[in-house]
Amino acid sequence: MKVAIVGCGGLGNVHASCYAQIPGVTVVGVCDTDRELVQQMAERTGATAYESFDDMLEQSGCEVVSVTLPSFLHKPFSIKAAQAGKHVICEKPIALNLEDAADMIRVCEENNVRLFVGHVVRFFPEYAQMHDKIKQGALGRVGVAHAKRIGSHPGERRHWFKEDDKSGGVVIDLMIHDIDFLRWSIGEVKSVFGFRKVEGFVDYATATLVFENGAVANVEAHWGYPGPFTTAAEIAGSSGVIRSDSSKTISLQVRKAASESSSGPFVDIPQSPGYRSPFQLEISHFIECIRDSKESLVTARDAYKALEIGLAIEESARSGQAVLLNHSAQEGSR
Known part of the structure; x- marks a missing residue:
């Protein structure tokens, strides 16, 4: 090809x-x-x-x-x-x-x-494992999620990142990773409430997402953080908690709610997946989808929906009001 x-x-x-x-x-x-x-x-x-x-x-x-x-x-x-x-x-x-x-x-x-x-985060082993655990019911009914993504401001090297009409800013360029992951893992978003502060080379945003199934997620994105690039996610359900933190040596931790036969309050199941470049996994998958006429793990409709949620967060940050998502909007499928 x-x-x-x-x-x-x-x-x-x-x-x-x-x-x-x-x-x-x-x-x-x-x-x-x-x-x-x-x-x-x-x-x-x-x-x-x-x-x-x-x-x-x-x-x-x-x-x-x-x-x-x-x-x-x-x-x-x-x-x-x-x-x-x-x-x-x-x-x-x-x-x-x-x-x-x-x-x-x-x-x-x-x-x-x-x-x-x-949307390469779907191809990161730790995020793929979290998604699979949720879909397998390991956490029971999902209730609360937290996700964050923080790092230096890319506009220090490429100035167009500082212009919202070129990059979309920290929500559309950075937070959108976790928006897509959470929608993929938990389900459709019903409403959002957002906050954003931009000052020089600091672009910070936080958002609360309410899902149609009742789950709530708090999402944070920060350009201008003085430390190393860091990602983290924690999702809690009726039967357990799952978490990942790139600053920790263990890439994925699952804490299961205790059963009657367990000897302690939690059973920790550390996961240490073998590492291949997520971009390599993603691009190889896309080529395979073309060759074999397969549906992609991430569709253009998924990308559209992630953008829709991100733009709603931006609208909420400007208005100070929660924004309801319009699910009758364009539904791309490819």
């Missing part, structure tokens, strides 16, 4: 590394307006370097295009690739507003190509 990459920055190089490890996949074109970046990736991959995206679509022979550009460019490049008959693997968020996201889904469907969106 022949693939091309538009956007030769950090994530573009991550995608290139992933493709290099998939048998039968060849990177045939790379594109960027930065001549130095595109030449470096061309040399690394053996692909042809293009400064024109149109030329790459017409001349490279690619069947799939990775869109690893800044978020505000996701729509135009994804749509152009779809109209050229290419499958699209787009980084998250799918877009910065629901109209653009719906257009991307629609155009891909009309051109009979697949649209994949890189």
